[in-house]
Amino acid sequence: MLACGLALTVAALGGDQPQWGAAWSRNMVSTEKGLPDSFDPKSGKNIRWRANLGTETHSTPIVAGGRVYIGSNNGEPRDPRRQGDRGVLMCFDERDGRLLWQLVVPKREEDPFHDWPKTGISSPVTVEGDRVYLVSNRVEVMCLDARGLANGNDGPYRDEGKHLAPRGEPAMEIGPLDADILWLFDLTAGAGIWSHDAAHSSILIDGDFLYLNSGTGVDNTHVKIRTPDAPSLVVFDKKTGRLIARDYEQMAPNIFHCTWSSPSMATIDGQRLVLFGGGNGILYAFEPLTNSPRSGEPIKLKKVWQFDFDPAGPKENVHRYNKNRREGPSNFYGMPVFDHNRIYLAGGGDLFWGKNEAWLKCLDPRTRTNGGPTEIWSAALEKHVLSTAAISQGLIFIADCGRKFHCLDAETGKTLWTQDIAGEVWASPMVADGKVYLGTRSGQFWIFAASKEKKVLSSIELKDPISATATPANGAVYVATMTHLYKVAVK
Numbered sequence: 001m002l003a004c005g006l007a008l009t010v011a012a013l014g015g016d017q018p019q020w021g022a023a024w025s026r027n028m029v030s031t032e033k034g035l036p037d038s039f040d041p042k043s044g045k046n047i048r049w050r051a052n053l054g055t056e057t058h059s060t061p062i063v064a065g066g067r068v069y070i071g072s073n074n075g076e077p078r079d080p081r082r083q084g085d086r087g088v089l090m091c092f093d094e095r096d097g098r099l100l101w102q103l104v105v106p107k108r109e110e111d112p113f114h115d116w117p118k119t120g121i122s123s124p125v126t127v128e129g130d131r132v133y134l135v136s137n138r139v140e141v142m143c144l145d146a147r148g149l150a151n152g153n154d155g156p157y158r159d160e161g162k163h164l165a166p167r168g169e170p171a172m173e174i175g176p177l178d179a180d181i182l183w184l185f186d187l188t189a190g191a192g193i194w195s196h197d198a199a200h201s202s203i204l205i206d207g208d209f210l211y212l213n214s215g216t217g218v219d220n221t222h223v224k225i226r227t228p229d230a231p232s233l234v235v236f237d238k239k240t241g242r243l244i245a246r247d248y249e250q251m252a253p254n255i256f257h258c259t260w261s262s263p264s265m266a267t268i269d270g271q272r273l274v275l276f277g278g279g280n281g282i283l284y285a286f287e288p289l290t291n292s293p294r295s296g297e298p299i300k301l302k303k304v305w306q307f308d309f310d311p312a313g314p315k316e317n318v319h320r321y322n323k324n325r326r327e328g329p330s331n332f333y334g335m336p337v338f339d340h341n342r343i344y345l346a347g348g349g350d351l352f353w354g355k356n357e358a359w360l361k362c363l364d365p366r367t368r369t370n371g372g373p374t375e376i377w378s379a380a381l382e383k384h385v386l387s388t389a390a391i392s393q394g395l396i397f398i399a400d401c402g403r404k405f406h407c408l409d410a411e412t413g414k415t416l417w418t419q420d421i422a423g424e425v426w427a428s429p430m431v432a433d434g435k436v437y438l439g440t441r442s443g444q445f446w447i448f449a450a451s452k453e454k455k456v457l458s459s460i461e462l463k464d465p466i467s468a469t470a471t472p473a474n475g476a477v478y479v480a481t482m483t484h485l486y487k488v489a490v491k
Contacts, residue, residue: 017473018064018127020202021388021428024265026335028390028397030432032472037435037447038458039479039488048476048487049097052076054088056118057482058198058426063473064127065146067100068092070468070485071134073120078102081172082164087121087137089179091148094474097487101148103179105136106166108195113220114139119198126203126210131182133238135201139187139215141236145180155182183241187214191234191243191298194219194227195258202262202335204274209244209289210236211274217258222353223319228253233263233276233284233301237292245289246298247276249306255279256318256329257350266338268365273304275343277332280318283307283345283372285365307363307372309347321354328355334388334428341366342410343373344389346398351384358385360398360406362413377413381406388428388469390436392450397436399425405438405446407454417454421446423465432472437479439466445479 382402423442
């Protein structure tokens with residue numbers, strides 16, 4: 001097992017993309033070079049391979065150790081014994097797209113609003129060495145063996161067969177094409193959260209600690225918080241899967257819909273901070289852990305500051321604005337990004353239930369206004385925003401659900417150019433090799449020049465909706481639609 005871990009770690013020193021976004025900062029920028037400015041699945045131009053997924057794919061592909069990981073649903077079962085609606089994590093061979101193993105997770109049975117039908121596994125994995133960290137559709141924090149069960153059943157967890165079976169059914173037979181679960185933590189039972197729609201958490205690793213958003217939110221009425229004491233930000237020991245810390249900021253009562261935003265990190269004047277966009281429209285900064293408590297209840301994360309993203313938005317009884325497209329609270333889908341001593345964060349009204357307003361804001365965390373970072377500028381976007389910003393060479397690229405793609409000056413927030421695009425954007429733009437890659441929910445995939453002047457390099461019709469961010473790695477770009485995963489590279 002040690003040799004396996006060393007081999008995967010060495011492989012990851014190349015151009016892997018082991019998590020969503022760049023390192024701790026979460027900036028949607030890659031250092032990959034030699035990437036294509038066009039491709040065509042119909043003719044095969046610049047297509048290395050194509051893999052079938054399920055019928056809905058909302059997870060971003062992650063590439064590490066010669067493997068490509070992506071979550072989907074079970075709309076196209078790979079195993080005839082595992083039929084019906086499931087969440088599925090697929091692990092493909094990076095070279096040829098061959099399926100190496102899969103994690104198949106039954107849906108939650110209590111209420112469809114806990115685990116929305118056909119949504120599948122929406123969280124992208126985070127890979128470190130031979131360990132794959134994931135939040136499943138059942139809101140379970142998992143550590144998986146990158147080799148699957150092909151090299152045996154490792155770790156303290158031994159109930160994979162039971163986990164594969166829906167509640168009340170006998171354990172299923174497992175084999176080398178199944179995932180190897182090393183440890184598992186149920187956030188609902190163990191942390192008291194109330195999940196909503198679909199878990200979407202990208203785990204951030206810092207030393208021995210895993211930081212992630214809990215996914216807690218409203219119940220099926222959309223106007224009630226069932227677990228007002230639930231945490232929004234949680235921390236685990238990556239070796240044991242023990243919950244060791246959480247926030248105690250009482251965010252839950254003012255969460256308008258759900259806790260969508262994953263955490264990032266920053267170093268500001270020598271002080272390391274964990275940045276977290278709460279479902280209540282507040283950006284928080286916490287001190288990262290330095291030591292793991294030996295036992296007991298989860299310790300309290302120490303808050304350093306907070307920033308009210310939408311001061312004019314309501315702060316109490318927020319659910320009375322349900323379905324109000326004119327006024328209401330703000331929340332976040334994308335992550336805070338740290339770049340050149342600035343924090344960039346997009347937020348605004350909820351896509352499904354909130355007001356249409358949305359903004360991209362730039363903050364200076366080295367100065368304080370009302371106890372929090374100073375707002376440098378605020379740029380209004382067209383409509384609801386789900387994207388995380390990509391900041392490169394003094395430029396910011398971001399898309400919104402008003403069918404607009406924006407390029408702004410990072411220093412001033414001035415709009416340099418916009419592009420009308422067909423369809424909403426749920427993905428984030430990705431900058432690599434002087435290009436910006438972006439997919440839309442209409443199935444259109446755009447490639448722009450990452451420049452002050454607008455230049456469309458190509459626009460490709462992929463037909464199926466796109467929720468996933470494009471992933472550059474090892475000289476290729478991985479593009480996922482709802483039904484297919486493409487490895488795109490210059491031939």
